Amino acid sequence: MTIFYSVKLNLWIFKQTERDIIKLYNSLTPYVRTAVNDSNDYMLNFGYWINNSDDAVNAQHELSAIFGKFAKFETVELIADVGSGFSAPAVQWRSEYPHLRILCVDINYMELSTARKMVIFSTPNSSPASFDRISLINASSTKLPFGKDKLDMIVAFESAQHFQSIANFLEVSKSILKPGGLIALAIPVVDLKPLVKGENQKIGIVKRLKLMKKLGILYFSWASQHYDIDTISRSIADHGYQIEEFQQIGHQVYEPLAEYYVRNRGNIRHRLIQSFASYKQRLYFEFVEYAVYRSALKMKDLSLNGMLDYVLIRAKKREPNVDS
Ligand SMILES: C[S@@+](CC[C@H](N)C(=O)[O-])C[C@H]1O[C@@H](n2cnc3c(N)ncnc32)[C@H](O)[C@@H]1O
Secondary structure, eight states: OHHHHHHHHHSTTSOOOHHHHHHHHHHHHHHHHHHTTOSSOOOOSOOOOOTTOSOHHHHHHHHHHHHHHHHTGGGOSEEEEETOTTSHHHHHHHHHSTTOEEEEEESOHHHHHHHHHIIIIIOTTOOHHHHHTEEEEEOOTTSOOOOTTOEEEEEEESOGGGOSOHHHHHHHHHHHEEEEEEEEEEEEEEOOTTTSTTOOSOOOHHHHHHHHHHHTHHHHHSOSOOOBHHHHHHHHHHTTEEEEEEEEOGGGTHHHHHHHHHHHHHHHHHHHHTTOOSHHHHHHHHHHHHHHHHHHHHHHHHHHTTSEEEEEEEEEEOOHHHHO
């Protein structure tokens, strides 16, 4: 039964709830951290890879830095980071943009508890003073506990692919943002255009089957709502935002990440196997690791073929009178 439940969690076969997302991160995060050899940092993103680097933690910091520049953090003061994970990106942004005040929101209480210790004690640049400028809030993307017109910017840094739905998140964010406020997303997306040319509607059963065929193992192994670029762009416009900038960086994410995995698979497996006590755990690991390996190869393949991308989007809340 335990194995069945773990398989259900790790293979995205059934419709997943927010609770399942919490359980998934609770069960997988220790392995991800061991795999990337990260003892004190706790970033959870795919990374931005330069020169075939073998340093996963560095790639994750690079993505975080690129996102900060893209979001233009120098122009805003009070931001919410929704899906903040262990707040490692927030800690980095605070040291790069000391004027920022960051409200870290995550649905996962366990991650926030660890983040609290990390923000106060474990980060070289942090101090109780810096903690004043990073707050931790346990909430969902669709029920953000802030008043009307309060924030300069809301960011979702590799988290909106989980949101149910992204449209709800955009709607809630709009009322919380000050007039002229901004949203910035870093989000893995599928590009359905080669699959369903020119069509923009919600995905029906036939398209979904086609998508399943194209994504292969990734359709099941990747904990994502599989949003496509057009749906996101349309949703942003429909919810009263104007896209200011849009960047596609998938080639710097998936292909080098997969190559890193292939090059380091032996070491990663070795590090992980050492942490398992029982035969059952090890058997289960063999199954999940093989799925991860095949998924990494599939990601590379889809990225090369333009079916999978990673986009950065910055959009501004439109003033009501600008529309009319
Ligand atoms: C891939 S991790 C990224 C974490 C962080 N941004 C980073 O780069 O380290 C996605 C995060 O989104 C959070 N998340 C998923 N669904 C959420 C939701 N509906 N509301 C708030 N957070 C959510 C997860 O708990 C997880 O911490």
